[in-house]
Amino acid sequence: MKVFAIGDLHLPGGQDKPMDVFGAAWRDHPEKIRAAWKETVGPEDVVLVPGDISWAMTLEEAREDLAYLGSLPGRIILIRGNHDYWWNGIGKVRRALPPNVQAVQNDHVRLTPEWAVCGSRGWVVPGASGWDEAVDGPIYAREQIRLRMSLESAVKAGARRLIVMLHFPPVNERHEPSAFTRLLEEFPVEHCVYGHLHGSAQRGALLGTHRGVKYHLAACDAIGFRPLFIEEI
Numbered sequence: 001m002k003v004f005a006i007g008d009l010h011l012p013g014g015q016d017k018p019m020d021v022f023g024a025a026w027r028d029h030p031e032k033i034r035a036a037w038k039e040t041v042g043p044e045d046v047v048l049v050p051g052d053i054s055w056a057m058t059l060e061e062a063r064e065d066l067a068y069l070g071s072l073p074g075r076i077i078l079i080r081g082n083h084d085y086w087w088n089g090i091g092k093v094r095r096a097l098p099p100n101v102q103a104v105q106n107d108h109v110r111l112t113p114e115w116a117v118c119g120s121r122g123w124v125v126p127g128a129s130g131w132d133e134a135v136d137g138p139i140y141a142r143e144q145i146r147l148r149m150s151l152e153s154a155v156k157a158g159a160r161r162l163i164v165m166l167h168f169p170p171v172n173e174r175h176e177p178s179a180f181t182r183l184l185e186e187f188p189v190e191h192c193v194y195g196h197l198h199g200s201a202q203r204g205a206l207l208g209t210h211r212g213v214k215y216h217l218a219a220c221d222a223i224g225f226r227p228l229f230i231e232e233i
Contacts, residue, residue, distance in 0.1 A: 051081025
């Protein structure tokens with residue numbers, strides 16, 4: 001079983017949001033993703049999608065995009081991104097998902113007896129550009145709680161090797177430690193997959209192994225719209 005990741009799909013969700021305004025590489029990007037996915041991912045593989053899945057505003061508007069995911073090979077695991085406004089109530093979301101798609105929220109998905117996938121949306125961290133303690137501080141604190149719940153659920157279930165999905169990068173532009181990186185180091189996390197960064201922000205992404213955790217930027221435009229290999233288990 002191979003584990004891949006690709007985030008920030010920004011599927012249309014019934015909205016008039018052509019993504020090629022962000023560059024020619026985004027032209028017809030759902031078809032680019034579909035073609036590369038089918039070339040890369042086998043039916044027994046896993047694909048992690050760390051948020052910003054659909055521009056839809058409601059779950060009903062997102063159904064076509066969820067069906068798109070359901071038509072792709074592999075087992076797909078989602079977390080919520082900051083633009084996933086349609087994600088409203090985990091029970092409703094799970095009931096709407098195709099059979100090959102699962103969602104993580106305050107819990108985990110087991111891949112093998114040893115491996116599990118955890119995750120949370122995350123948030124901007126202290127010291128990041130635009131950080132506002134009054135606005136961002138409470139959300140940052142809440143996302144720490146949610147990530148800890150997810151990690152603890154996996155460890156209590158017996159998993160000993162963890163992959164974490166975050167939508168936001170877990171560090172600021174200077175790669176300073178945060179509550180999120182400390183949580184990853186507290187638990188047996190081997191990989192952290194995140195998205196959110198686009199354009200010039202991708203040049204400063206945290207990549208590679210730091211304090212025992214391997215970090216991967218999986219925003220689809222950063223990886224050529226092709227699922228990024230993470231691990232074979």
